[in-house]
Amino acid sequence: MIRKELMTVVRQREIAYRIFELTARGSIVGDMEPGQFVHIRPADSFEPLLRRPISIAAIEPEKKEFTMLYRTEGRGTEVLAEKKSGDALDVLGPLGNGFPVHEAKRKALLVGGGIGVPPLYELARQLSTLGVETVHVLGFDSADSVFYESEFSAIGKTYVATVDGTRGTAGFVTHVLEGIPDDFDTYYSCGPAPMLKAVEQLYPGKTGYLSYEQRMGCGIGACFACVCKSNDARDYVKVCSDGPVFPAGVVAG
Template sequence: MMMQEEMRVVSQKSIARNIFEIVLKGDITQEMKTPGQFVHIRIGNNSEFMLRRPISICSVDQTAHTLTCLYRAEGKGTTALSTLKTNDTVNILAPLGHGFPVDAAKNTALLIGGGIGVPPLYELSKQLNARGIKTIHVLGFQSKEDMFYLEQFSQLGETHVATVDGSFGTQGFVTDVIQALPKNYDTFYTCGPIVMIKAIESTLPETPGYVSLEERMGCGIGACYACVCKADNEEGYVKICTDGPVFEKGALNL
């Protein structure tokens, strides 16, 4: 059920180049049960930032009533968000979108993230582990300076890294790592840019999987049609914010 709440900032810190981790506290966390969903954040109360910013849910602690989000400060809105301090408040609309089906994996799941597509896979991995599913993580970044949450993922399962410039792990892309791995997984889950998702679907043609798209959004509730993507359905398109952001492999015309 979608709700709106003024959440309190518990902490915020920089964890990589232009990447911030913000922890928020509020009762709305009790509705955040499916990994892969996102929150829509209103930054400030003036007209400078009229549109909310969609940010994926990285982790939820329902006992502590806290939500952790990781985001890249790259525009005026997210840069302003990065200046919030402990006990500041931020208006959150959540949870939004359809997330990853955790019950799709049978024994072992391959989780593949690229850049800022990595965060939603963390809550997914936690929930898969809680169900007794083994997780293998492949994380892709531009450079060592852009990496984050390696320790956290490593605590949940086997973790591999690819960097484009070769400054850490395998030089190249996540597909280079995947091709070198034994195919002992029954399902894959991925989040990242479309070019990466297309490459993964080509690399894993026989493996069932689920993809989560990174798209710029306007309203976040399906009214503005700013995040439309072509799809193989009767309408010929889907709205990433409400029909997704998670889709079954092959459902979209990428």
């Protein structure tokens, strides 16, 4: 159920270049699922006006805490990065449709690019709890923007690719994928649309789920700011409410 809540910031820190990890506490945590997101109001004033959509990276229901990772790239996230322990955080959520965790049976491939990496972390944790082996391929721009490599490695085999070659494989996640076995039954991916299309094309016939990044206004399907062309009878889908996770093949390239 979607609710608006003033949550409490537990802690916040910068974990990589312009990448912040923020943990907050509140009652809506119990409703969260991997792959969903929250809509954050960065400040109490009307500047900045719009909420910011941020994916859920980790869920701790017993503590009523969740963690989100985000990149500072505008006024809203710059204001959010100033939040400290004990501050109030205006949260609307959880929003959207998450990853179908139970679709994976034996082994799953998780592929993330940049700020598309965070929602895969809670997914990996839940799959591991279910006894599903996970392999992670994470793509970043450079070594100073890499995050959560050790956290993913603690769960399963993890590969890192950087565009400039300063860490892991030089290039994109596809350069890693072309060199590893495709013996998984299900894949999950989140990141820029070109990366998602490339992953989709690598594994025709495989069961896959893709989480799309799109600019959003309302986050609840009312403003139509995040529509994408669809390959099914709907013609267009709203990433915020129909997604952000879709079965492979639904969103047109």
